[in-house]
Amino acid sequence: MIKTILVTGANGQLGNEIRVLAAHFPTLKILFASRNELDITDFDSVKKFLLDNEPKVLINCAAYTAVDKAEAEPDLAKLINTTATGYLADACKLAAIPFIHISTDFVYDGNKTLPHVENENANPIGVYAKTKWDGEQLALQKHTKTIVVRTSWVYSSFGNNFVKTMLRLAREKPELKVVNDQTGSPTYARDLADALLKITLLCETMKPWGVYNFSNDGTITWFEFAKQILMTREIPTPVYPITTEQFPTPARRPAYSVMSKEKMAKTFGITPKPWKLSLEECLKLIP
Numbered sequence: 001m002i003k004t005i006l007v008t009g010a011n012g013q014l015g016n017e018i019r020v021l022a023a024h025f026p027t028l029k030i031l032f033a034s035r036n037e038l039d040i041t042d043f044d045s046v047k048k049f050l051l052d053n054e055p056k057v058l059i060n061c062a063a064y065t066a067v068d069k070a071e072a073e074p075d076l077a078k079l080i081n082t083t084a085t086g087y088l089a090d091a092c093k094l095a096a097i098p099f100i101h102i103s104t105d106f107v108y109d110g111n112k113t114l115p116h117v118e119n120e121n122a123n124p125i126g127v128y129a130k131t132k133w134d135g136e137q138l139a140l141q142k143h144t145k146t147i148v149v150r151t152s153w154v155y156s157s158f159g160n161n162f163v164k165t166m167l168r169l170a171r172e173k174p175e176l177k178v179v180n181d182q183t184g185s186p187t188y189a190r191d192l193a194d195a196l197l198k199i200t201l202l203c204e205t206m207k208p209w210g211v212y213n214f215s216n217d218g219t220i221t222w223f224e225f226a227k228q229i230l231m232t233r234e235i236p237t238p239v240y241p242i243t244t245e246q247f248p249t250p251a252r253r254p255a256y257s258v259m260s261k262e263k264m265a266k267t268f269g270i271t272p273k274p275w276k277l278s279l280e281e282c283l284k285l286i287p
C-alpha cells in the first residue's frame with residue numbers, strides 16, 4: 001500500500017536529499033513543501049495542509065540553521081526552531097500521525113570525551129543550540145508519536161556547507177587554516193535522508209518514539225575533515241591546524257560532539273557508513 005508522507009523545509013540540504021532518494025522508496029508518496037509552500041511558523045496553514053493532504057507521517061527538515069547569525073536573531077531562531085516545532089507536533093497530534101524531527105549534536109555537553117548517548121544530560125550553548133533543544137523537548141512533550149533524530153556536521157552537494165566552503169576557499173586562497181580542537185563526526189545528508197525514510201516505513205508498526213543519534217561513522221576534527229576533502233579532490237592547497245581561540249565565532253561550538261549510534265542500530269538495524277566513503281560519494285557530485 002502507498003503511504004503519503006510530508007517533508008517540510010524541502011529546499012534545504014536534507015529535503016533535497018530526500019527528494020533524490022524518493023525513487024528508492026516506491027511505497028512512499030512524498031509531498032515536498034518548501035518554505036514558500038508551507039511556512040511552519042503559520043500554525044493555521046500547517047493544520048490546513050495536514051487536513052487537505054492527509055499525510056501519514058511528517059518529517060520536518062525545516063529549521064533556522066545559521067548558527068552564528070542566530071546570536072543576533074534570537075527571536076527568529078526561537079520562532080522557527082522552537083515555537084514552530086511545537087506547532088508541527090500539535091498538528092501531528094491532531095492528525096494522529098507520527099512526527100519525525102531533526103535536532104543537533106549541539107544539544108550535548110561538548111566538554112565530554114566519550115560518545116554522547118541520547119539520555120544523558122543536555123547542555124546546549126548558544127542561541128541556535130538552545131532553540132533546537134527547546135524545540136525537540138517541546139515536540140516530545142506535546143506528542144507521544146515523536147521521533148527526534150540528532151545529527152551533526154551535515155553536508156551535501158545541495159546548499160552551503162563546510163565541504164563546499166573548503167573547496168571554494170582552496171581555489172581562492174594560497175593556504176587554509178582550520179580548527180583542530182573541535183572533534184565530531186560528519187554526516188552526509190543523503191545517508192541521513194536514507195535513515196529517515198527507513199524509519200518512516202517502520203515507525204507505525206514499531207512505535208519507537210523517542211530520541212536517536214545519527215551521523216556517519218568515525219571521529220575527526222574539522223582540520224582532518226578539510227584535509228581529506230582536498231586530498232580526495234587532489235587539490236594541493238596546504239591546510240594548517242589552528243585552535244578555536246585563533247578562529248573566534250559569534251556562537252561557541254562544542255569541543256567534542258561525537259555521538260553513539262548504538263540505539264539507532266539496535267532499534268532500526270541502521271548502521272552508518274564510514275565518513276570517508278560517504279565524503280567520496282558526495283564529492284563526485286560537486287563540480
Ligand SMILES: NC(=O)c1ccc[n+]([C@@H]2O[C@H](COP(=O)([O-])OP(=O)(O)OC[C@H]3O[C@@H](n4cnc5c(N)ncnc54)[C@H](OP(=O)(O)O)[C@@H]3O)[C@@H](O)[C@H]2O)c1
Nearest residue numbers: 009011012013014035039040062063065102104151153154
Ligand atoms: N547543517 C548542519 O550542519 C546541521 C547539523 C546538525 C543538525 N542539523 C539539523 O538538520 C536539519 C536539516 O538541516 P539542513 O542542513 O538541511 O538545513 P538547511 O539546508 O538550512 O535547510 C533548512 C530549510 O528550512 C527552511 N525553512 C526555514 N524556515 C522555514 C519556515 N519558517 N518554514 C518552512 N521552511 C523553513 C529553509 O528554507 P529557505 O530555503 O527558504 O531558507 C531551508 O530550506 C535541521 O533541523 C538542522 O537544525 C543541521
